[in-house]
Amino acid sequence: MKRLLSIFILCMVCLSAGAEWKWQNPMDAGFPVIQNQGWPDEIGQTYVRLPDRAKAEVREPLWNLSRNSAGLAIHFYCNSPQITVRYQVSGGYAMPHMQSTGVSGLDLYSIDSEGKWSFCFGNYSFGDTIRYSYTNLGQDKFHNRGFEYRLYLPLYNSIKWMEIGTPEGTELTFIPQSPEKPVVLYGTSIAQGACSSRPAMAWANILQRALGYPLINLGFSGNGQLEKNVLNYVIEQDARIYILDCLPNLTQKTDQEVTDLVIAAVKQIREKRNAPILLVEHAGYSNAPSDQRQYESYTRLNAASRKGYETLLQAGVKDLYYLTHEELNYPPDAWVDYVHPSDLGATYQATAVEKKVRDIL
Structure with missing residues (x-):
């Protein structure tokens, strides 16, 4: 009887506590x-x-990844x-x-x-x-x-x-949604937030806090491929600056295909928007110093991207900027696995991008 009474009292206390919220x-x-x-x-x-x-x-x-709240x-x-x-x-x-x-x-x-x-x-x-x-x-x-x-x-x-x-x-x-012009980021799993220990430590969120502007994160794990139909949505946003960080998902492309994709993406944005565009190089792989194939993979992608950037500059494209692998400068402990940054790596990425964006804006 005492046990039943104790359970009853406990239940009433819990209900009362719940009612007070x-x-x-x-x-x-x-x-x-x-x-x-x-x-x-x-x-x-x-x-x-x-x-x-x-x-x-x-x-x-x-589409499925776009349902995530990154x-x-x-x-x-x-x-x-x-x-x-x-x-x-x-x-x-x-x-x-x-x-x-x-x-x-x-x-x-x-x-x-x-x-x-x-x-x-x-x-x-x-x-x-x-x-x-x-x-x-x-x-x-x-x-x-x-x-x-x-x-x-x-x-x-x-x-x-x-x-x-x-x-x-x-x-x-x-607080209502901010009316400020946003930064718009289009990228890969790294942009989406892999592999930060908690949401605020994703590099895009670190960058957003540092800049104080809204940042629309269009990072899609394994699917940041500079696709025309996705870029159509990117340019629907009247951005303060567009950041394209897709190279880690272009490893299956040839050098020329990467160059062509970079050129096409920038031209597509420029058809409708005049805001600055920042192209970000591949930050590299944790095991690149010990794995020649990994080293060749990211350096090849970066060289092809750089070629596209230089071609666009020669064609007279304005307000186009570039962030290099050397500027990203990941230390050896910056990765969780071979490519996804830890909280430390995310901080390095955010710091490098913030410096470049501040220089641009």
């Missing part, structure tokens, strides 16, 4: 809140990266010392070379009234519903209205639904 669905804000997302009028009520009309125009593997974020103001995020995803939680916190997890940062960023660690659990719970979040030293928060979404999974909860009596206000 309020849950908000970002999709119910009444305006687009997903940051770093193109086509808000078409996909602003989802956690995806390409509009539905693209399904008939791009290859199926790329690069997307939610910004909000909140004065609660506790925040819990619960959500479901449609894919597997992890990959052999990339952990669940990067594939399917979240990242939360706070920004105080002086503009100082702080990483918020949350206890997490991966089940049918994933939960991230943040506690003891504190207050700004100048007021009691809390902080601005940036919530970074999973890199390699698709969100089915999401809710953000805070205790009753606290406030959470979503």
Whole structure:
């Protein structure tokens, strides 16, 4: 009898605790809140990266990857010392070379009234519903209205639904999608975020935080191939700058094919847009110093890309820029495997790209 009474009391306590929380669905804000997302009028009520009309125009593997929320974020103001995020995803939680916190997890940062960023660690659990719970979040030293928060979404999974909860009596206000012109990145698995340990450590997200502009991430694992039909969507975005980082997915192409693809991609963008274009070389392979085939593979691709760049300059193409393998300058510990950067490698990539973009803009 005592055991039954204890269970009953425990259940009532749990129900009471649950009733003291309020849950908000970002999709119910009444305006687009997903940051770093193109086509808000078409996909602003989802956690995806390409509009539905693209399904008939791009290859199926790329379309499936466009459902992943890489690069997307939610910004909000909140004065609660506790925040819990619960959500479901449609894919597997992890990959052999990339952990669940990067594939399917979240990242939360706070920004105080002086503009100082702080990483918020949350206890997490991966089940049918994933939960991230943040506690003891504190207050700004100048007021009691809390902080601005940036919530970074999973890199390699698709969100089915999401809710953000805070205790009753606290406030959470979503921030509308930024109206600033974005940086637009078209690339490979490396651009999508492999193999960062958590979403905010993907190099594109590091770059976005550093620059402060929205960054639309069109990185597609194994499928960044400078395809005309994908570039059609790239140039639908009126970008501040276009970054093309596709060489790691062009290994099956001949030298001439790589050169031709680079030239065609730049010309296609220039037909509609005048914004600067940055071409990024292959960062190389971890085992290139010990594997001659790997060394020859990336150096061949970079030489072919450079030839395309120089041909375009000779043809008078304006505002075209180039980031070399030497400028990327990955150290030996920058990779998780043979090609995908670790958090260290992502930081090197973001730092090199940021320097170049700042020089350009």
